[in-house]
Amino acid sequence: MKRVFGVVLAATALLVPSSPAAQAATGQVVVFSVEVTPLATYDHPKGCQSLPEGAHVLANLTDGDITIYGDAACFVPLVTVEKGYGTHVPPYGATFKA
Numbered sequence: 001m002k003r004v005f006g007v008v009l010a011a012t013a014l015l016v017p018s019s020p021a022a023q024a025a026t027g028q029v030v031v032f033s034v035e036v037t038p039l040a041t042y043d044h045p046k047g048c049q050s051l052p053e054g055a056h057v058l059a060n061l062t063d064g065d066i067t068i069y070g071d072a073a074c075f076v077p078l079v080t081v082e083k084g085y086g087t088h089v090p091p092y093g094a095t096f097k098a
Contacts, residue, residue, distance in 0.1 A: 025098035027062035031055050031089070045098045048074035051089055059086040062098055069095045 024046035031040040033054040040052045045062070050072065060066050060081045068089055070076045074097045081087050089096075 025062035025064050025066065027083075029066060029096065029098070030059045030061060032057045032059075033091075045096070048095050048097050051094045051096065054091050055089050055094060056091065057086055058089045058096065060084065064098060066096050066098045069097065071095065 024044045026044055029042040029045050029049075031042075031051055033040070033052055033056055037052075037054070040055075042049055045066070048069075051058070058068065058081065060083055062083055065080050065082050067074075067080045068078045068087065070078045070090060070093070072093060072095060074095050078090070078094075079087055
């Protein structure tokens with residue numbers, strides 16, 4: 001009986017996800033490019049987002065960390081930006097994911 005209970009307990013543990021499901025970040029990501037263009041804002045970003053051409057500085061105003069990538073598919077991570085912080089970003093071809 002104890003052996004059956006242990007097997008059932010182990011099987012149940014395998015069915016429970018170990019991490020929460022991915023959700024959209026709450027807040028905004030704001031990107032400054034140059035003085036003659038408006039700020040690019042991303043409200044509650046979800047998934048892989050392309051940065052505008054000429055992007056210069058990104059501010060993470062969301063409730064979680066975001067990752068900056070050096071490619072269009074969010075495959076090559078460059079840096080993680082904590083909530084409330086910012087970073088310089090590559091001017092062409094960069095993306096981010098919340």
